Amino acid sequence: MTAQQIVEHRDVIIVGAGISGLGAACHLQRETDNKDYVILEGRDAIGGTWDLFRYPGIRSDSDLYTFGYDFKPWHGQPIATAEEILSYLHEVVDENELAPHIRFNHWVTTASWSTEDALWTVVAQCEGETRVYTGNFLFMCQGYYDYEKGYRPDFPGEENFGGTIVHPQQWPDDLDYSGKRMVVIGSGATAATILPAVADKVEHVTQLQRSPTYYMSMDNSEEDATIEELRALDVPVDWIHGIKRRKALAFGEEMAVRSKQEPEVVRAELINATKEALPEGFDVDKHFTPSYNPWDERLCLLPDGDMFTAISSGKASVVTDHIDHFVEHGIVLKSGELLPADIVVSATGIELCALGNIEFSVDGRGVNLPDRWTYKGIMISDIPNLAWSFGYIRTSWTMRSDMIAHYVCRLLNHMDETGSRQVTPRLREQDKGMNGKGFIDAEDFAPGYMQRGVPRLPKQSDQGPWTNSQDYYAEKDLLPDAELEDGVLSFENPGPGDKTRAA
Template sequence: MPTSPAAMPADHFDVLIIGAGISGVGAAWHMQHQSPDKSFCVLEAQGGFGGTWRTHTYPGIRSDSDLYTFGYRFKPWTGAPIAAAQEIMTYMGEVIEENGLDRHIRYNHRIIGADWSSRDKLWTVTAKREDTGDTQTFTANFLWMCQGYYNHQKGYTPEWDGMEDFRGQIIHPQTWPEDVDLKGKKVICIGSGATAATIVPAIAEDCEHVTLLQRSPTYFTPGRNVNELADALREQNVDPAWIHQIIRRRVLFDQTKFMNLAEEQPDLVRAELLKGVREFLGPHYPIDPHFTPHYRPWQQRIAFVPDGDLFQGIASGKASVVTDHIDHFTEKGILLKSGEELEADIIITATGFNLSVLGDIPFSKDGAPIDFSQTVTYRG
């Protein structure tokens, strides 16, 4: 029988860290090394560390930021700039093991309430054990939110007319089924962001054909998944910590320079980005409708395509791109606004996440619920 919170004594810590993803693990490292006199605990809802890299298991799952800036300054990254999810999980696991952080992490603890006491100057946090159903109470002087920005239980899929009529399978990448069989299947992947650009080349060889269906195009920048300066420094046996700092600063410098150039000379940057796509798809491919957005570069983020794998899949004929609007789903697939019907056995909705403010945890102050929409402004 689950034990009530009142029946269990509260565990007190100076700092409670919420989430054992890449931010939470990093926070734990900093607590241990910069505040060794403070007690801390990491509460994680899932059964293990990893956060987004544990949640997502779809084919090809990889970072869309380079690991020299995404990784930890205290743990030099030594692999390719864009890393597979398992490589990132291994990297985080090494940080936990090498620093004995596992003793500070409590898995299967989902936060169901957090109350601040003005009188006691203390947080009271209630967690439900996902493995036993028990509830447990914690108190802390400081609450460090590292839970991420989206709902891990369910991804965002728009409600299109006729979805219930489709005879095939509809899959959101965030809840990718282990037993899905793509071999010889016609697949539609809806979306034009980093997730779609990752999935399409990863499944192209297995499918009969995969179609990337997008409402509007996105800028992509294809390139080799290497950092030549980092490799050159390694050949000279430079200290890995120095390499990490040098490359981190160089990447940030180059990104800032590119972003400024996109603002000052958008036509030049657009031409260079499209040139990179044409190098893979050839001069006769219709770049205009499929890879030429109506906005200027960097008005939305630009996705990096390592080794141009998305464009290699398209060039091979195993993948294709359709730019149109969905009218409704049919028994066989999707009817577009243009009147064309795309047939499919499986439809993948790479359409984003459900945003989550502070993990959708019910926060309160002195027992009174807090509505953050009434307390926070952004560029108000």
């Protein structure tokens, strides 16, 4: 160790102080026997996504009744702003006294496992200093995209553009778009959020998309007739929250099942609802009729139909075309049309990040993640004492991050009961030669950022338990009671003098 290195040991090292990491800490406090932990956060604030992104109107794209933690009911509108979500997360920190456990400005660079010591050694850079932490278990809660940069393609001729090009992940605090002509490139949730958020302030805003996406308007009021009646009957607040959560889950399950069983019916319902929300004569077939089936990609929710309202007002519009090249005053499309612009927003997506771009090694040998297999979408083959919190993509992320945290706590308790210092998923003889596919199956969910990034991640198979389920409605009945002693998880490496488990 050099003089600059500071060593701190904990039972569990959590990487990331976003919604997954804070939740993991709360579950550890509740469900394990006094496991001490530290949270290493690369930035100077909690919140992850909700503190990083600062573009206009940033909000959740899941309802907060299911996006909120299972131990802390959400009270407010279903679709919440980043500011409201951060307030909720700060309440979690305060109520659970998490602040003393968080180390800010700690960018983790390497993580090395030693079987001899049954320890992870984690190296982080903090304001010019190297800091070293050791831990018995490593809980990766850093999310799944690159915090340093989003996906930003090079546009032909962009050097000739006389205006400003920004990416939502690096939105300038001082960007003044008042009275400006703005073009937002993209068709996902970010574009759908920015469009109505800036419409009243810009001269005009245009969403430029290569292909359409499904959008669904939802009532974003905190109350409905059922909830009002329950309040009048003095039903406890937490019961009401439980009812709201169950309603949201039931609706999500119905959409998922129907999208698979009768995709054409659901498709027609979504498109017809869009036609009803837009002015007569609007070309919904061209701009809001996707080529894929519902649920093949995430369904974009529009609180109170705000994007449709902005379009109907005439302050916003949608253009479906391809970029040919940029010119000084805008974008020339393949059709030959010129889109005038002062500001171009490249809402072109994120870049997937493989476990925080950290360099991993096990007993001195480097780990190449694409060569490894995911175990239940939580652990990784032949990497001991490591779990990764990867939530749901089409449904609320937190529903799975909560389940994974429950699972990890159960795993840690089992290790204590059996006297094991190490747990490792290992391929069995019958697993050798199994088929491999992406961590997220491209046939099941294939937006651009997944197609670009999945090759950086561990692989999965059709053969359990080497799978990564993205189906909450199936997994919720399986994961909570999943057998730990399943012949795949190897519990080993007892402490000195501990004969409970053979080495």
